[in-house]
Amino acid sequence: MEQRTPGAGAGAGSRVLVVDDDPTVAEIVTGYLDRAGYVVDRAGDGPDALARAAAHWPDLVVLDLMLPGMDGLEVCRRMRGRGPVPVIMLTARGDEDDRILGLEVGADDYVTKPFSPRELVLRVGSVLRRARPAPAAASGLLRAGGLTVDPAARRATKNGAELALTIREFDLLAFFLRHPGRAFAREELMREVWGWDFGDLSTVTVHVRRLRGKVEDDPARPRIVRTVWGVGYRFDPAAGLGEE
Amino acid sequence: MEQRTPGAGAGAGSRVLVVDDDPTVAEIVTGYLDRAGYVVDRAGDGPDALARAAAHWPDLVVLDLMLPGMDGLEVCRRMRGRGPVPVIMLTARGDEDDRILGLEVGADDYVTKPFSPRELVLRVGSVLRRARPAPAAASGLLRAGGLTVDPAARRATKNGAELALTIREFDLLAFFLRHPGRAFAREELMREVWGWDFGDLSTVTVHVRRLRGKVEDDPARPRIVRTVWGVGYRFDPAAGLGEE
DNA sequence: CGGCTCCTTACGGAACGCGGACGTCGGCGG
DNA sequence: CCGCCGACGTCCGCGTTCCGTAAGGAGCCG
Numbered sequence: 001m002e003q004r005t006p007g008a009g010a011g012a013g014s015r016v017l018v019v020d021d022d023p024t025v026a027e028i029v030t031g032y033l034d035r036a037g038y039v040v041d042r043a044g045d046g047p048d049a050l051a052r053a054a055a056h057w058p059d060l061v062v063l064d065l066m067l068p069g070m071d072g073l074e075v076c077r078r079m080r081g082r083g084p085v086p087v088i089m090l091t092a093r094g095d096e097d098d099r100i101l102g103l104e105v106g107a108d109d110y111v112t113k114p115f116s117p118r119e120l121v122l123r124v125g126s127v128l129r130r131a132r133p134a135p136a137a138a139s140g141l142l143r144a145g146g147l148t149v150d151p152a153a154r155r156a157t158k159n160g161a162e163l164a165l166t167i168r169e170f171d172l173l174a175f176f177l178r179h180p181g182r183a184f185a186r187e188e189l190m191r192e193v194w195g196w197d198f199g200d201l202s203t204v205t206v207h208v209r210r211l212r213g214k215v216e217d218d219p220a221r222p223r224i225v226r227t228v229w230g231v232g233y234r235f236d237p238a239a240g241l242g243e244e
Numbered sequence: 245m246e247q248r249t250p251g252a253g254a255g256a257g258s259r260v261l262v263v264d265d266d267p268t269v270a271e272i273v274t275g276y277l278d279r280a281g282y283v284v285d286r287a288g289d290g291p292d293a294l295a296r297a298a299a300h301w302p303d304l305v306v307l308d309l310m311l312p313g314m315d316g317l318e319v320c321r322r323m324r325g326r327g328p329v330p331v332i333m334l335t336a337r338g339d340e341d342d343r344i345l346g347l348e349v350g351a352d353d354y355v356t357k358p359f360s361p362r363e364l365v366l367r368v369g370s371v372l373r374r375a376r377p378a379p380a381a382a383s384g385l386l387r388a389g390g391l392t393v394d395p396a397a398r399r400a401t402k403n404g405a406e407l408a409l410t411i412r413e414f415d416l417l418a419f420f421l422r423h424p425g426r427a428f429a430r431e432e433l434m435r436e437v438w439g440w441d442f443g444d445l446s447t448v449t450v451h452v453r454r455l456r457g458k459v460e461d462d463p464a465r466p467r468i469v470r471t472v473w474g475v476g477y478r479f480d481p482a483a484g485l486g487e488e
Numbered sequence: 489c490g491g492c493t494c495c496t497t498a499c500g501g502a503a504c505g506c507g508g509a510c511g512t513c514g515g516c517g518g
Numbered sequence: 519c520c521g522c523c524g525a526c527g528t529c530c531g532c533g534t535t536c537c538g539t540a541a542g543g544a545g546c547c548g
Contacts, residue, residue: 108385108387126384152425154475202540205494206496207537227493230546299514410526446505453506474536
């Protein structure tokens, strides 16, 4: 049932570094991860782990807390010093202090010994999935010009800078981003953005003005939300950066 | 002090939540589990179960699939949303689909009605023993910004320092950590965190404020849990270190 | 130049979020 | 058994933010 490779989206072929001084444990873990479709590398102690990481930077590290020579926490710290990498710690059961320490150093998850290899595999997948920031695509994100509108987060940016928009302004901009290049009458906007079939159309005018004040480089000469005389307004997507 | 410990000695005094709308069934099950040395709590329906769980997080849940109002599967899902907890499902005999559904949602075991109470007790012990070394699969540790939330241990830290959160505050923070960067209406939070479809929304406001008081550097100018005017709140994961 | 459209500004009121405080319930310890 | 205390849900007053409307001026077109 759980035989599938992690190819279903999460980290197919991701490189996992397993660090454990116990050959038996390392062997078992390696085997399971390998069968799950990961590329696995092994290290027996701290220095070895750092060397391996230097040779091939891993996507995730499974790290035994108890290591000969260098402490697992130290390894974690050094690793983190070189670059951001998710870490799953293996700790002795019930050793609560160790777990807390691990979390402080920045472990992304922990598994207590003795553990089920299958569970470890699941957690590896989970952490990898979590570590991967939202792919931005398929998330309903709207982009045009230098503008970005995220309906889910209710955030809008222009050239990376956050815009402080009110509800109406945000909805208005989002609507424009969804229908670029088309001209809309004020009545249409009132219906689509406000959800009203009646009302003072100057409301739309004023809100367009306010939006321009926050979005346009020069609100006096709008290039993004253009006026279509005798009709209404049109969003011009090709007016992102300053060309003159 | 120890009344009577369960046979195998696993989970003496473990807290078991029994959810069944049939008073007779609940009574019998409660009786047996109680005599087996467990601390038993009872709930008659879904919302009740979630409320009980909020008050005292159980070590295991015995859950009837058929419940008035909220579906057993839904209860299971919500419960799992708050933290990893083993679940044993009670299903109608031969209702194969239900069993499959139950296992998919993440039940750790199931018992078909009519069932022998003694068998149920045995399974409870078994699941507890199995689940003990490490909380069952599914969600692990949550990290974002300088925050850490461990649903299994029900513990949260900020920059390594432990946070003294109440039940609601913890659930709220955990939910935010699970859905970073998205804006949620108060109604959604009320539904997802409280499990209510109605109620005074100012409750959410107040708890957000209390959470801010413990999480934010400057509660007056929140950077982690942000207010989205006219909409609700949003958890901002990129608010870890001090930038100004 | 006249009429219409659009821009700009200002303002009152409503909606909203926040902080503080209170009453209640349940748990815990004396 | 009783009293204390923390957590929770509710309520109220205040300050802020936002919205819709109105009115005067500027711009566009015939």
